[in-house]
Amino acid sequence: MWQVTGQDKILDLLGNSLKQDNTAHAYLLVGPPHTGKKTLAINLAQALNCDDPEPPCGQCHHCRRIAAGKHADVSYTAPGLNLSTKTEIGIDDIKDLQRMANLPPYEGKCKVFIIDEAEYLSTEAANCLLKILEEPPPKIVWILLTAEESRLLPTIISRCQRLELKPVPAEQIQKMLTDSHGIDSAKAKLLARLCHGCPGWALSALVDDNLLQQRSQNIDRLSSLLDASLEQRFAYAQELATLFSKDRRSAREIMDTWLTWWHDLMLIKGGYGEGTTNVDYEATLRKQAMELTLNQIKEFIVNLCQTAKAISQNVNARLALESLMLNLPAKSKISARALKG
Numbered sequence: 001m002w003q004v005t006g007q008d009k010i011l012d013l014l015g016n017s018l019k020q021d022n023t024a025h026a027y028l029l030v031g032p033p034h035t036g037k038k039t040l041a042i043n044l045a046q047a048l049n050c051d052d053p054e055p056p057c058g059q060c061h062h063c064r065r066i067a068a069g070k071h072a073d074v075s076y077t078a079p080g081l082n083l084s085t086k087t088e089i090g091i092d093d094i095k096d097l098q099r100m101a102n103l104p105p106y107e108g109k110c111k112v113f114i115i116d117e118a119e120y121l122s123t124e125a126a127n128c129l130l131k132i133l134e135e136p137p138p139k140i141v142w143i144l145l146t147a148e149e150s151r152l153l154p155t156i157i158s159r160c161q162r163l164e165l166k167p168v169p170a171e172q173i174q175k176m177l178t179d180s181h182g183i184d185s186a187k188a189k190l191l192a193r194l195c196h197g198c199p200g201w202a203l204s205a206l207v208d209d210n211l212l213q214q215r216s217q218n219i220d221r222l223s224s225l226l227d228a229s230l231e232q233r234f235a236y237a238q239e240l241a242t243l244f245s246k247d248r249r250s251a252r253e254i255m256d257t258w259l260t261w262w263h264d265l266m267l268i269k270g271g272y273g274e275g276t277t278n279v280d281y282e283a284t285l286r287k288q289a290m291e292l293t294l295n296q297i298k299e300f301i302v303n304l305c306q307t308a309k310a311i312s313q314n315v316n317a318r319l320a321l322e323s324l325m326l327n328l329p330a331k332s333k334i335s336a337r338a339l340k341g
C-alpha cells in the first residue's frame with residue numbers, strides 16, 4: 001500500500017504505469033521539503049520489485065527489505081552522507097552508482113537508484129548522470145528528488161518524467177494523524193496547521209520534540225527583530241546567510257517560518273484570524289498586527305518572497321538578507337503609521 005498522503009493523482013498515474021508495465025526509466029519528484037518525496041520514492045522502489053499483484057504490498061520480502069534500507073537492488077544517495085563530499089553529491093558518488101547500474105539486479109526485478117536533494121549534484125556529477133540518463137540500461141529506474149528544481153540542469157529535467165507533489169490540505173493531514181497514528185484531535189489540528197501542507201514534518205514532529213522546540217526558537221528570534229536595532233538585524237542576516245552555506249535545508253525552513261509568521265499577521269490584520277498557522281502564538285501575533293499597517297505587512301511579504309526566490313537562484317544570501325532586514329518595518333516608524341492606517 002502506498003504510504004503517501006494527499007497525492008492521489010500521482011499514485012493513480014504510477015499505479016497505471018505499473019499495471020501496464022510502462023514505467024519511465026527516470027522520475028523527478030519535485031515538491032517542498034516533507035511533502036512525501038522520499039516516502040513516494042521508496043514506495044515506487046517497492047512497487048517495482050514487489051511480489052504481490054497489488055504492489056507495493058509492504059509485506060513481501062522485497063517490500064520489507066526496501067523499507068529497512070537493506071535491499072541489494074535499491075540504493076539511496078543524498079548529500080552529506082559521504083564525509084569527503086559533505087555539501088554536494090560528487091562525481092565519485094555518481095560513478096559508484098554507474099558501476100552498480102552496470103550489473104544486473106541481484107535479488108529483485110529492478111534496480112532503483114534514489115538521489116535525494118538532487119539540486120546538490122556537482123556540475124561534474126550532474127553531467128555524468130546526464131550521460132547515464134541518455135542511454136538508460138534496462139531494468140533500472142532512477143528517481144531524483146528535489147525541492148529546488150531551478151538548480152537542476154534543464155537537460156536532466158527533460159530526461160525524467162516529472163511528478164510534482166503539491167502541499168496537502170490541512171484537513172487531510174489532520175485526518176491522517178488521527179486515523180492512522182491515533183493522535184488526539186487538538187494536537188493533530190496544531191501539527192496539521194504547522195506543517196503547512198507537508199505531512200512529513202507533522203510525522204517527524206510526533207517523534208522528535210526538537211522540531212517544535214527549534215520552531216519556537218526560530219519564531220522567538222524572528223518576532224523579536226521588529227524591536228531590534230539595525231545592528232542586531234544585520235547580525236541576524238549574517239547568521240542566516242552562514243546557515244544557507246552550511247545547511248541550506250534548515251535555512252530554508254527558517255525562511256518558511258518567516259513567511260507563515262507574516263502571512264498570519266496579514267490574516268489577523270485582515271480579520272481572518274481563525275485561519276492562522278501559528279495558533280500557539282496568537283497573543284504575540286495580535287500584538288504585532290496592532291502595531292503594523294496592512295500595507296507594511298503586504299510590502300514585507302513581497303520582500304520576503306523576492307528574497308527567498310533570489311537566494312534559490314544563488315544570489316549572495318548575505319546581501320539579500322541584509323536588504324530584507326532594511327525593509328523590515330522599524331519600531332519607531334511602526335506605531336505612528338499604524339495609528340494613521
Ligand SMILES: [Zn+2]
Pocket residue numbers: 046049050051052055056057058059060061062063
Ligand atoms: Zn510487496
